[in-house]
Amino acid sequence: MSLLEFADLRGIAPAELTEAQAKEELACLAKELKEHDKRYYQDDAPIISDAEYDALWDRNAEIEKRFPQLKRADSPSDKVGAAPAAKFGKVKHSVPMLSLGKAHTEEEIADFIDRIRRFLNLDENQTVELFCEPKIDGASFAARYENGKLKQASTRGDGVVGEDITENIKQIKDFPLELKGDFPKTLEVRGEVFMHHDDFRALNKQQEEAGEEPFANPRNAAAGSLRQLDKNVTAERPLQYYIYGWGEFSSPIEATQSAMMKRLRSFGFAVVDGVLLENMASVMGYYNDLLPKRAQLNFDIDGTVYKVNRLDWQERLGAVSRSPRWAIAHKFPAEQAKTILESIDIQVGRTGTLTPVARLKPITVGGVVVSNATLHNADEIERKGVNIGDIVTVQRAGDVIPQIVNAERTANSKPYTFPTHCPACGSIAVREEGEAATRCTGGLICPAQTVERLKHFVSRDAFDIEGLGEKQIELFIKTGLIKTPADIFTLEHHRSTIAEWEGYGEKSLHNLFASIEQRRTVPLHRLIFALGIRHVGQATAKLLAQAYQTYDAFEKAMIEAADQNSEAYHHILSMDGIGEKVAASIIEFFHEPHNREVLTKLKAILTVEAAEPPDTDSPVSGKTVVFTGTLTTMTRQEAKAGAESRGAKVAGSVSSKTDYVIAGEEAGSKLKKATELGVKVLSEAEWNSLIGRK
Numbered sequence: 001m002s003l004l005e006f007a008d009l010r011g012i013a014p015a016e017l018t019e020a021q022a023k024e025e026l027a028c029l030a031k032e033l034k035e036h037d038k039r040y041y042q043d044d045a046p047i048i049s050d051a052e053y054d055a056l057w058d059r060n061a062e063i064e065k066r067f068p069q070l071k072r073a074d075s076p077s078d079k080v081g082a083a084p085a086a087k088f089g090k091v092k093h094s095v096p097m098l099s100l101g102k103a104h105t106e107e108e109i110a111d112f113i114d115r116i117r118r119f120l121n122l123d124e125n126q127t128v129e130l131f132c133e134p135k136i137d138g139a140s141f142a143a144r145y146e147n148g149k150l151k152q153a154s155t156r157g158d159g160v161v162g163e164d165i166t167e168n169i170k171q172i173k174d175f176p177l178e179l180k181g182d183f184p185k186t187l188e189v190r191g192e193v194f195m196h197h198d199d200f201r202a203l204n205k206q207q208e209e210a211g212e213e214p215f216a217n218p219r220n221a222a223a224g225s226l227r228q229l230d231k232n233v234t235a236e237r238p239l240q241y242y243i244y245g246w247g248e249f250s251s252p253i254e255a256t257q258s259a260m261m262k263r264l265r266s267f268g269f270a271v272v273d274g275v276l277l278e279n280m281a282s283v284m285g286y287y288n289d290l291l292p293k294r295a296q297l298n299f300d301i302d303g304t305v306y307k308v309n310r311l312d313w314q315e316r317l318g319a320v321s322r323s324p325r326w327a328i329a330h331k332f333p334a335e336q337a338k339t340i341l342e343s344i345d346i347q348v349g350r351t352g353t354l355t356p357v358a359r360l361k362p363i364t365v366g367g368v369v370v371s372n373a374t375l376h377n378a379d380e381i382e383r384k385g386v387n388i389g390d391i392v393t394v395q396r397a398g399d400v401i402p403q404i405v406n407a408e409r410t411a412n413s414k415p416y417t418f419p420t421h422c423p424a425c426g427s428i429a430v431r432e433e434g435e436a437a438t439r440c441t442g443g444l445i446c447p448a449q450t451v452e453r454l455k456h457f458v459s460r461d462a463f464d465i466e467g468l469g470e471k472q473i474e475l476f477i478k479t480g481l482i483k484t485p486a487d488i489f490t491l492e493h494h495r496s497t498i499a500e501w502e503g504y505g506e507k508s509l510h511n512l513f514a515s516i517e518q519r520r521t522v523p524l525h526r527l528i529f530a531l532g533i534r535h536v537g538q539a540t541a542k543l544l545a546q547a548y549q550t551y552d553a554f555e556k557a558m559i560e561a562a563d564q565n566s567e568a569y570h571h572i573l574s575m576d577g578i579g580e581k582v583a584a585s586i587i588e589f590f591h592e593p594h595n596r597e598v599l600t601k602l603k604a605i606l607t608v609e610a611a612e613p614p615d616t617d618s619p620v621s622g623k624t625v626v627f628t629g630t631l632t633t634m635t636r637q638e639a640k641a642g643a644e645s646r647g648a649k650v651a652g653s654v655s656s657k658t659d660y661v662i663a664g665e666e667a668g669s670k671l672k673k674a675t676e677l678g679v680k681v682l683s684e685a686e687w688n689s690l691i692g693r694k
């Protein structure tokens, strides 16, 4: 999602928004923050910095404060994290895992203490002792012990339900599986899993060497490593943990936070270091002391946390929306510095995305030398008004890839023009409407995309070449034997070279070349799908094959369709399921001369089978059908192919547009829906007799 979509209102300060604008803006912010939450918590791959996220969150809170009546039921202020991902088992927290309110200034901390004093109605001479700790920037977790044995561990999730990570947490070195000392019968501890900076750098190096995406920062690396389906992957990751609190605690609780932390330490946990302070001056002293030390620490902290020390007061104070009144996070400002932007390079990703990277005059930001910063995309360059030669403010906010905050012109500043061609292969680069990314269209030849494209080309639903999996493709690319898909079919010319490699005995070579040979004849729809044209999945590939019948007719039509007044253009747009975006993507693909070169080669070596024309005389031609339940006389795939070859469209869900639902054994909700909507339901036998299948 691009921030630019909302740029009109973003320029207006919350105090100046009209009520109608505020309503619109709150809706946008809710949607946007939800998306960022998902990327952060579920995918462990955020696209904005923590500071940018906080700015959006604060803007939302400020607008809500001005227009309380407009606060949405799904307001981001009431949310903690994101719901657990479906791939993990779910764990309901016996005590909800709350989030912390945030403060940035001394004034906000003074307000926090005042609020506590008023709430508890304290005398002037009563002090509020605060237990102060660093705020660790990692992934939070809860771990439950029964009779001193680790029973279950979970992520925070949305604060109410988290993900089961029991097996993963056991892989963390020195994580207690059994408690020491005088532990309670039931105990749930809470803490943060994180990664040391040096371990993080080593891990990212490994990731890159293995051709995997590097992690954006140690926090993502920690969260991603903890949320692995395979615990063996977690075991290989250098994770650390600190405990900062507890959920359930069955035996009598101590009187203070500091005493509780001491007790948790006595059970064998690594507990975050805290100090007890009792006035504003000492709290600010703690914060200002830690701030410069942050750069020297081997792990990320993003602020300090202050907790009311007396537990009876914590109890009385309780929580407001999803954060306790008795604790607050005092955030550190993002680390910033100014330097010269010397040039902008374009990196081409594995899927063809062009990402601009700012090359900076090296500068130290928060203890780390920075010489590159991401600029994300063309919009970002425009939004930040970045020119080459500018003095830019660079910021690290828990992120390894620094961001550019703003730019100031110098006498040497020169405007930057985003390239129209891919720097890796020279093919045309395009930006789709409504999309932030610019992409290379030379999919078949672009060296940056070769691995992904070729893997797709040989994959099961495409050419399905046995013996040519991911690993082999990577090897053949690395050795230069394969550069484009056409090279697969001439691979046998290098037989003697390959025969010398380990693992390529006579038999496996024979099998490999036999399976390549077998795929020299290919149905048209598989070829179209294999080309990896953006937005062309299997269904669209089939649709296109049926519509154009032969490869030559398809190619000719796509070249003609570049003219939007042509009949060919109108024809492709008239197809059900093909809109302007899909059409544009296919036409661009065929328009790119480099792709055409490879296509010409492929055509020369392949025999492309024409698609069978659909049977328009069939009684089911033009009908939409849905198969449900277990079929006994054919597989699902057969049923689908049988229906499609008779001109029917096979849909995945039942709607009022469905003509027939074919219900096999144990049909469930789709059958129910068909009955409700009055859609005609056929048994498998009735369907077979309708289409004349014996």
Ligand code: IVH
Pocket (backbone or CB within 6 Å): 097, 098, 099, 100, 133, 134, 135, 136, 137, 138, 139, 140, 141, 156, 191, 192, 244, 245, 272, 305, 324, 327, 329
């Ligand atoms: S106390 C009820 N203490 O920050 C409050 N949290 O924004 C529970 N965190 O979910 C949190 N260091 O993941 C607390 N010393 C610390 C912390 C800490 C890091 C994280 C934790 C929490 C988040 C809240």
